[in-house]
Structures are given as structure tokens and as C-alpha cells.
Amino acid sequence: MTEMIFNQPLQQLITGHLDPELNWHSRCHPIKGYLPQYDTAPLFIKREDELNANAVGTKHRKYLSLLPNLQHSGIKQVILIGSAHSNNVFGLSQMLLSLGYQVTALVKAPGNRALTGNHLLLNMLLPPSQIVYLTHQEWPKVLQMAEAMSLKLNRQGIKTTVIPEGGYSEAVLPGILTLAGDIQKNSDQLNTQFEGIWTDSGTGVSAIGLLLGMRLLGITEPTVHITQIAGTPEEFHQRYRQFEKWMEKLQRSPLPKPAPKVRLLRPATAASYGSINKTLLKESWIIARETGLLMDPVYSVKHLYTVKCEMMLAQPIGPQLVLYNGGTLGMSGFQSQLASQESIV
Numbered sequence: 503m504t505e506m507i508f509n510q511p512l513q514q515l516i517t518g519h520l521d522p523e524l525n526w527h528s529r530c531h532p533i534k535g536y537l538p539q540y541d542t543a544p545l546f547i548k549r550e551d552e553l554n555a556n557a558v559g560t561k562h563r564k565y566l567s568l569l570p571n572l573q574h575s576g577i578k579q580v581i582l583i584g585s586a587h588s589n590n591v592f593g594l595s596q597m598l599l600s601l602g603y604q605v606t607a608l609v610k611a612p613g614n615r616a617l618t619g620n621h622l623l624l625n626m627l628l629p630p631s632q633i634v635y636l637t638h639q640e641w642p643k644v645l646q647m648a649e650a651m652s653l654k655l656n657r658q659g660i661k662t663t664v665i666p667e668g669g670y671s672e673a674v675l676p677g678i679l680t681l682a683g684d685i686q687k688n689s690d691q692l693n694t695q696f697e698g699i700w701t702d703s704g705t706g707v708s709a710i711g712l713l714l715g716m717r718l719l720g721i722t723e724p725t726v727h728i729t730q731i732a733g734t735p736e737e738f739h740q741r742y743r744q745f746e747k748w749m750e751k752l753q754r755s756p757l758p759k760p761a762p763k764v765r766l767l768r769p770a771t772a773a774s775y776g777s778i779n780k781t782l783l784k785e786s787w788i789i790a791r792e793t794g795l796l797m798d799p800v801y802s803v804k805h806l807y808t809v810k811c812e813m814m815l816a817q818p819i820g821p822q823l824v825l826y827n828g829g830t831l832g833m834s835g836f837q838s839q840l841a842s843q844e845s846i847v
């Protein structure tokens with residue numbers, strides 16, 4: 503399936519690192535309603551939510567190369583790190599269990615003891631002995647604890663590895679590079695050159711993959727606008743530099759210098775990570791009615807609302823592509839709030 507997807511430089515670099523059985527292509531279509539419509543700026547949405555029914559799109563692209571990497575390394579046990587509602591812990595657990603790996607999750611104890619959303623589904627996937635809850639105070643040490651656990655298991659002869667929060671690791675690089683090539687494919691099919699691309703970021707890994715892939719393909723004209731759902735601009739740039747190094751290692755040559763312009767945006771409301779408020783709950787309803795898209799409030803609604811505010815402030819010029827990186831499953835933790843439209847922080 504990976505033949506003839508991408509043009510030469512990208513294709514050669516990543517073929518052989520990707521699981522050929524997994525889907526890498528998502529469609530792109532005009533977005534009707536919700537965002538301000540200008541004649542000079544046709545708007546499109548990329549349906550990363552449709553890549554995988556069980557794991558959100560940005561995470562799925564990471565798994566394209568992470569899973570073959572684990573397989574080639576002969577890993578038997580995987581230690582995952584994340585919040586109780588983490589899309590990565592929940593998405594990757596499913597993939598790993600179905601492939602026969604042992605999975606242990608080191609999870610930040612949630613404020614809310616009730617089992618809902620991803621946290622409920624994670625408990626369905628893993629027995630209590632394989633979910634280790636850490637307190638707020640213990641959390642800064644989570645990576646050290648995971649590494650110690652992994653060392654112990656490796657000494658016992660069980661080949662183990664740790665996947666850091668959000669999948670931040672070198673092994674995801676070939677997978678996240680597929681996004682730029684896939685956007686190029688959408689662009690060819692629609693016969694449209696995008697002049698702005700709007701995405702959201704947590705660890706920044708997916709957005710960085712997009713930027714690096716664009717550089718490799720020589721697509722440097724569109725500005726990439728990134729709603730920073732988590733983290734600071736400094737953290738983003740530090741990770742960008744780290745992935746540039748990993749990229750040079752992967753392709754064994756320096757990276758093309760010309761790069762798309764990056765704009766980091768603060769969320770237009772409920773800026774702190776994980777928080778939602780009445781505005782976002784209301785916008786979730788409006789987006790569903792006006793676009794037909796059921797979006798998760800923590801990432802995707804916050805992102806689309808921020809894009810709307812930005813586009814109202816400054817009229818975009820030329821075709822614009824908005825990425826829907828989340829998925830409807832992400833709503834499941836918010837059913838009662840969505841029903842009552844009551845704010846929580």
C-alpha cells in the first residue's frame with residue numbers, strides 16, 4: 503500500500519519503516535458553515551478523525567512506524583505514560599493488546615473518580631494490576647519510575663520499552679512524516695494549492711512531522727498556524743530542533759533549510775491544557791449543527807473555535823486547510839457536561 507503514495511525523497515525515506523497494513527490516507531472536503539466564509543479563501547477540512555475508528559488521527563500516524571519499530575526490536579512488554587483520559591494511552595493500548603503485547607500504563611490519578619470516557623475504556627482494556635495510578639506529587643517523576651520498571655523487567659529477560667507521554671520518541675518520525683505527503687495528495691486531487699494550514703498541538707510532535715515533511719517535499723509556501731493546546735512556544739521549538747536532528751539521522755544528510763512559516767496560537771478560550779468551559783460546550787453544539795462534525799471539546803472544538811476567532815480578526819487569503827485531528831470518541835468523557843452545557847474546569 504505504501505507504493506506510489508509520495509514523491510521520491512519522502513517515499514524513499516519512510517518506505518520500509520511503515521506498517522503496510524495500516525491506513526495512511528484521510529480525505530479532505532470543503533467545510534460548510536461555522537467558519538467565516540470569504541470568496542477569496544475557500545475552506546477545507548482534513549478528516550484525520552477518519553484514519554482510525556478507535557484511535558485519534560494524529561496518534562494513528564505515530565503508530566504507523568512505532569508499531570513496526572517495536573516488532574523489529576523484539577519488544578514483549580510496553581509501558582505507557584499519560585493522563586487517565588489520554589488519547590495516546592487509550593489508543594495505543596488497543597493496538598498493542600490486539601498485537602499480543604503486554605501493556606502497563608502509568609497514569610496520573612484523575613480528579614474525578616467516576617469512570618467515564620477514555621478512562622472507562624482504558625479500564626476495560628487493562629486489569630487493575632496493569633494500571634498504576636500516580637499522585638500529582640509523584641507525577642514529575644513518572645518517566646524515571648517507568649525507566650526503573652523497564653530496567654527491572656529487562657533484567658528478568660522480558661524485553662520492555664517505555665513510550666513517553668504523547669508518544670514523543672524517535673520511532674514515530676517516519677509515521678508523522680506521512681501527513682505532508684497525504685496533504686499533497688489531497689491538494690492534487692482537489693486541484694487546490696493551500697495557502698494556510700491550521701492544526702493543533704499537544705506535545706507538538708504531529709505538527710513538527712507536518713513541518714519536516716513539507717520541508718522535505720519543498721512545500722514551503724503555506725503558513726502553518728498551530729493552536730497550542732498544551733505546552734509553551736519554547737517547548738515546541740526545543741522539540742522541533744530535536745526532531746530536526748532525528749530527521750538528519752534518518753536521511754543521513756542535512757535538512758532543506760527553506761521551511762514554512764509557523765504561527766503558534768494560544769487557544770481563544772480555556773487556554774490551560776485540559777480545561778473546558780461553557781463557551782466550548784456551546785461551540786460543540788454549534789459546530790455539530792452547522793458542520794455535521796461531532797468534535798471532542800478538549801482539542802478539536804478548542805482548535806476550531808480558535809481558528810474561527812483568528813479568521814474573524816484577519817481575513818485569510820487563498821485556500822485554507824483546517825485539520826480535524828481528534829474524533830467523536832473524545833466526546834465520550836464529556837457527555838453529562840455537553841448535556842447540561844455546564845462549565846467545568
Ligand SMILES: *Cc1c(COP(=O)(O)O)cnc(C)c1O
Pocket residue numbers: 558560561589590668702703704705706707708709798801802827828829832
Ligand atoms: C494528541 C492530540 C493532538 C496533539 O498531538 P501532538 O502530536 O501531541 O502535538 C491533537 N489533537 C488530538 C485530538 C490529540 O489527541
